[in-house]
Amino acid sequence: MKVVSIGFLLMVFFSRALAQPAHQTPKTATYRNPVIAGDFADPSVIRVGDTYYAVGTSSEWAPAYPIYTSRDLVNWTYVGPVFTSLPEWTMGSYWAPELFHRNGIFYVYYTARRKSDKHSYIGVASTHDLRKGFTDHGVLLEWTSEAIDAFVLEDQGKLYITWKAYGLDKGKAIEILGAELASDGLKVTGKEFTLVTAERNTWEAGGAEGQALFKHGRYFYMTYSGNTCCGANCNYQVGLARAEKLRGPWEKYAGNPVLVGDDAWKCPGHGTVVTTPDNRYFYLHHAYNGTDFIFTGRQGVLSELVWDEKTQWPVFRNGTSTPVQAESPTQRLQQHEPNIAIDFKKPVSNARWVWDVSLPKPEFSVAGGTLQLQSTGSGTSGNFLGLVLEKGSYTFSAVVTPQSDVLQSISLYGDAGNALGLGVRKGTLELWQVKEGVRQVVKSLPLPATTAAVRLQVKSRVGRFYDFSWSTEGGKPEPLTPNPVDGAYLPRWDRAPRIGLSVSGEKPGHGAVRSLLLQYD
DSSP states (O other), rough: OOOOOOHHHHHHHHHHHHSSSSSSOOOOOOEESSSOSSSSSSOOOEEETTTEEOOOOOEESSSEEEEEEEEESSSOOOEEEEEOOOTTTEEEEEEEEEEEETEEEEEEEEEEEEEEEEEEEEEEEEESSSGGGEEEEEEEETTTOEEEEEEEEEEEEEEEEHHHHHHHHTTTTEEEEEEEEEETTSSSSSSOOOEEEOOOTSSTTTTTTEEEEEEETTTEEEEEEESSSTTTTTTOOOEEEEETTTTTTOOOOOOOOOOOSSSEEEEEEEEEEOOTTOOOEEEEEEEETTTTGGGTTTTEEEEEEETTTTTEEEEEEEEOOOSSEEEEESOOOOOOOOOOEETTSSSOOOOOOOOEETSSOOOEEEETTTTEEOSSSSOOOOOOEEOOOOOOEEEEEEEOOOSSOOOOEEEEEETTTEEEEEEEEEEEEEEEEETEEEEEEEEEOOOOOOOOOEEEEEEEEEETTEEEEEEETSSOOOOOOSEEETTTTOTTBBBOOOOEEEEEOOEEOOOEEEEEEEOOO
């Protein structure tokens, strides 16, 4: 029998004890911005129980106002749009929707441009189940030349709406106004009152907008945004104000602006504040990615607010810029798969299609293992069906069966007058662009009329420079041009381009797309 000494056993015991910490602190889960990737400006977020809902601007894209849901603020799932059919009174500029929940009813207070006078005003819609869409109740608020950026809250059992006013009234300072609503939230009943006024010769010189109000202690607090929201010359920033009573007087924070742009995230602003079940405060807002910038649009980002108990003002936990990475609201890991691969021989489940809101909804169907997108026989950019881009560097390709009467293209689409694409019809390949409404063929190549399938491909660099190539199915890609095509003209002022498919031809017809692949670098 082998005898083990007491000394040896003690040595083993202590060596193992020293190898293990006295107590193991769990690692803190973190998230990286964006939390809702791609063009998702002016986000509004609410929490109902343990579930969060967010909605954002769709601008000139349909369907109007995308809705997302989450259990942790960092992993979001697309639910659907607010409107599958556009409200009859509207024609475009689908901006700044605000969610509100009361007594089991979801409301959305949204900005849109009215057909009759092309002015932007505030409408309201409601539903008991936002997964089934909203019922529109028409225009809620019109005010001088424009009323935008609604925010609704409850105070002592009464409902109030706030909005940005006088943005288009020359010689008048921009103000954030408020008024009482009817108990059902569908009508303005009270006289307007002023909350804050934009100050000239300050960081608010470009205006004040995108306000969100919340209560903490004895104060109402407001986040609001100022300066230029959009485009390559934006300089958007965020400020704070507070008041003991909703009607004021409102005091602006002496340290404004409290959130500004940096190299990682540019022009932050226009969001709403939501509290977690454990009473942490998070601001879901938008900002431009510092690398991809206007080519992927204003993306949904998350910044945490914490409280300075001495001054009773909130401060952003990670400083005055949007965090690249920060502590998550929960211990759940952030997970997201942005790539999209579709074989139309199989059921399609992960394509969130969008299209130009100013044009009729594209007609398309899946039959015979192909996506059949109809051509209307008109339009310089063709009939376009697109996808939201989450990053600027990616490869997008589609395998198509050439048709005689229509040109099938992979296309980058800014609007009907600004697009870029590579197309194929029987016997021809065509690299084309539309700039300010003028169509030009950049390059054309002959193709054997017997070619059964062609893979069209574009490789994007930071969303601006595009390398187009083509191949027969299974063949090696052949470039169309020696140098990348510059798409600097594609982003519109308040929105990013979409990638997708277009079909055009002198006569009505349809394309036949077998598969597509969107893969990010």
